Amino acid sequence: MTDYKGRLSSHALVYAVACRGCPFIQTEEKWTLQQRLASRFRETFLQAQSITSGQNVVRLDDLEALALMVDFEYESSGGFTSPLQSQLQSLLLTHDSLVVMTLQYRIEIRIAAATGGYTTLSRATQRQTVLFWYVYGWDAFFSLDRGVASRIRDEDIDLSGKPHEHENRSYFDAILSLAGIGRKMARSLCGPVARRKGASYQDIESLYRQLEEWHTNICPPALQIQPSSHAGSQLEGTIALGTEMEQFLPLHKAIATLLELNCFMQIEACVSQYGIEDRSSLMGQIVDMRVKYETLQAAYKVVEVARWIEKLTISQRTSTSVITHYMADLAPGVIRNICAGASTWISGRAREIFHPKSHGLLNPVPGKPDYVFGDGDIAGLPKERAKSWIESLSALRDIAATATSHRDTEHLIKRLDQQRGSLEELISRQEGSYFV
Numbered sequence: 001m002t003d004y005k006g007r008l009s010s011h012a013l014v015y016a017v018a019c020r021g022c023p024f025i026q027t028e029e030k031w032t033l034q035q036r037l038a039s040r041f042r043e044t045f046l047q048a049q050s051i052t053s054g055q056n057v058v059r060l061d062d063l064e065a066l067a068l069m070v071d072f073e074y075e076s077s078g079g080f081t082s083p084l085q086s087q088l089q090s091l092l093l094t095h096d097s098l099v100v101m102t103l104q105y106r107i108e109i110r111i112a113a114a115t116g117g118y119t120t121l122s123r124a125t126q127r128q129t130v131l132f133w134y135v136y137g138w139d140a141f142f143s144l145d146r147g148v149a150s151r152i153r154d155e156d157i158d159l160s161g162k163p164h165e166h167e168n169r170s171y172f173d174a175i176l177s178l179a180g181i182g183r184k185m186a187r188s189l190c191g192p193v194a195r196r197k198g199a200s201y202q203d204i205e206s207l208y209r210q211l212e213e214w215h216t217n218i219c220p221p222a223l224q225i226q227p228s229s230h231a232g233s234q235l236e237g238t239i240a241l242g243t244e245m246e247q248f249l250p251l252h253k254a255i256a257t258l259l260e261l262n263c264f265m266q267i268e269a270c271v272s273q274y275g276i277e278d279r280s281s282l283m284g285q286i287v288d289m290r291v292k293y294e295t296l297q298a299a300y301k302v303v304e305v306a307r308w309i310e311k312l313t314i315s316q317r318t319s320t321s322v323i324t325h326y327m328a329d330l331a332p333g334v335i336r337n338i339c340a341g342a343s344t345w346i347s348g349r350a351r352e353i354f355h356p357k358s359h360g361l362l363n364p365v366p367g368k369p370d371y372v373f374g375d376g377d378i379a380g381l382p383k384e385r386a387k388s389w390i391e392s393l394s395a396l397r398d399i400a401a402t403a404t405s406h407r408d409t410e411h412l413i414k415r416l417d418q419q420r421g422s423l424e425e426l427i428s429r430q431e432g433s434y435f436v
Helices: 011-024 030-051 060-069 083-092 095-104 124-146 169-190 192-197 201-218 245-274 282-310 332-354 383-401 409-431
Strands: 057-059 106-108 110-112 118-120 237-241 312-317 322-325
Touching (some): 011 030, 011 060, 030 057, 030 060, 030 083, 057 060, 060 095, 060 106, 060 124, 124 169, 169 201, 192 245, 201 245, 201 282, 282 312, 282 332, 282 383, 332 383, 332 409, 383 409
Parallel strands (some): 057 106, 237 312
Antiparallel strands (some): 110 118, 312 322
16 A cells, blocks of 8 residues: 555555456446456566566566466456567466466566656565565465466475564465375376376375374364354354455364365365275275265265355445455455365266266276265155255355355356256256255
8 A cells, every 4th residue: 555655556456456346346337347447557577578588577466467367257358459468468468477477576666656766666675575475375275276387496485484463474384384295186186196006095095194283283163164163153144355364264163174185075076086006905995985975075074064164155345335344255266166166076976876976986987986875776865865965055155155246156156047047957857856
């Protein structure tokens, strides 16, 4: 804010902040406005990079702007004045570009002032440190979700450079520690050896031990959602957000818990794709069964978290009114997307009951999961179990749907509704029409 008031902030950062804040303002045609602001960010950022092309130099606030906008979906790639800008977009407005710039570019913190001479951006050293660790964490979970190894090498990481004076250090340290485990997951379960031979059961067991260690000794109890803590929760109602970090605790608790559960589910995703080395051995079978158990448990813990989140709304007082948001609105990349992912997983596992052959269950092949809920007796499928599936899908879908301030939520919810509708139809045909 100091730089903005002093007219020192880069135009790219101003447009990026305005664009990301646009969903939360009360105005007509805000989606059109958001796209216009995004286009202005893109134009100013690419223009700045074209000026310094080949020099491997980037302003700190320009890089902060890219971190804010790297996953933004533009409605159109048009509007460029030159082929160079079009080419720069495909090269620079990407996750890989953010990582490379953060690691390899010279980050400028001294800029020319309007009054002449040079001045240093406010809190530049602290901002640069926080930016690096933000990119580190973002890259870890981004890479894990896509089943690829991180581009940030271990030798690029200076652990002594962590912002030890960060205003919310316990949350910061917990997320970064979990990101470190996520990096190891991607490297050991999706690396070249695992792709050829399958993941070793020793690596899988090691990852589970690390997740247990993180949950027990690294993540503070205040950041953990206990089983069934949604029932009778004292946090039911509206939480007022101000400037104190303690007021963000419920949001931080939801994010930390969901990221942890997502790690369990990502282990299954990698094993499903590449298999387990020597799966037919006794240890291979034991680990295979553990992966199934841990993933099923994690999926339904996500449902528990969704029901806990459902009890909470968050309010923010402005100069003229009080604006109310749901948690998924404030962290859609974690809360909305992980709830949607768990919904898709549960739906897929439930459907395997009805179409085992199409999922390779009767003719298992290396790397293909063979999940069967119960003994696979379709005719004896309990009505209560089917209802439980639908209730779980509804709980997850409803939390994802509360991210109404983000335009891409609508498309996501349509997909979840189609999955649920398809499952309801299958259940109705098998058990009778008891869903209205």
